[in-house]
Amino acid sequence: MKYLKPILCLLFFSALFGFSENLKAQDGTESTSQIDSKQRSLITIASLTAKGDLDDLEAALTTGLETGMTVNEIKEVMVHLYAYCGFPRSLRGLRTFIKVLEERKARGIEDRMGAEASPVQDDRTKYERGKANLEALLKTKLDGPGTDYAQFAPIIEVFLKEHLFADIFDRDVLNYQQRELVTISVLMTIGGVEPMLRSHMNICLIQGLTPYQLEEAINLLEQHLEKEKIQSAREVLSSLLK
Template sequence: MQNGNPKVHIIIFLVISLFSISNTTDAQNNTGNHQSLSEKQQSIVLISAYTAIGDLEKLEPALRRGLEAGLTINEIKEVLVHLYAYCGFPRSIRGLNTFMGVLDERKANGITDELGPEASAIMDQRSKYERGVETLHELTGEEWGNPESGYGAFAPVIDTFLKEHLFADIFERDLLTYRQRELVTIAALSSMGGVEPMLGGHIRIALNIGVTESRLQQLFSIMEANVGKEEAHTGLEVLSQIMISRNQ
């Protein structure tokens, strides 16, 4: 090589340099994509937020966007069903009715959306309370027995409902992953406002099951752009305090 044509050396150097730059750029892009919410996840955030606050006018295009991003009909139905545990039956049912209208409209326009699979049957023979306790342990990494203080001790029946229904009946359904369910929940709670302790609890769960800080920051950026600055800033503040406490 030392005795070769200098022009050839220059060309080889340029090719190697360009290849190196391309690889570096691809790696940066891959890292960025890894830290970003997918189109499906972004749609889940918007569907959840608009349903929780009852903004049906904005919910309609969010539902269309979800379908176009690749969410199945059953996945979106599951998002809307999951939400009733956090924003109540009225909001959930209005969301479902809105979704029915969107699907009818798309069908009339010749658009066929994918139905997707149904939830798998639950084969676990343990009591729902036991299953709910186990789900909570998977989500939080903590042990959950009978509460000795707080709202659960004050009103034991709500502790039972929480573990048997929310974390067994709902969270066990495999149409959505735990991470997807936490995106649904965090978007709903942050858009509703006034429930910061519960929002903080679900942010901790999301972090515990692998939702990154940057994805949660993006969630609140989506909230700021589409729902409201106050709601987004409250969520970011809760997230910031949690990260400070985790890093101490």
């Protein structure tokens, strides 16, 4: 851990002086992009679903399918994001996806379903599984005192561990890195949750995403989100890397 801060500082100053200009010069092709086509679709679909922009979502869903995402992967994005922006957005997104799939089927296009979530074979309680999953996300043990909100409302801590980090994160249709990309995309979209966005950007780094990839994720959403939300996300990332 003692080497982490200098490394992140170096990455930050490299990004500060070179990355933005490099991105402007890139043409957005797979060969120059820091994030791949599936990651771009994860980010865009999550954000548009959270925003409720169903017209643009239809196009993003089509792009996702045509660039290799399976039906079950896209469904899983929408199931995951309800934990951060609520059932109404998630359900409207799923209904929009049904419409897209039906229209494609009517044109003779059969989209690949992909793998279902594997059955959970673990004798631990859901709380224990959720705690273990969160520790795997953070790559550290959680043995200290609980957070202020957990002490104030203990039941929310139970729900977080048992439902979000056990029921949802145990589903292997998406991996941890993909789930965190979905999460930061939703948090950027809803706005006003900077402490949570910072925490989840940090998890993205822990899970192997680079500052360059996070910056590109922000840039990707620039066409869909208000300028204030994009600026806020950039400030959160800069603060994290310092």
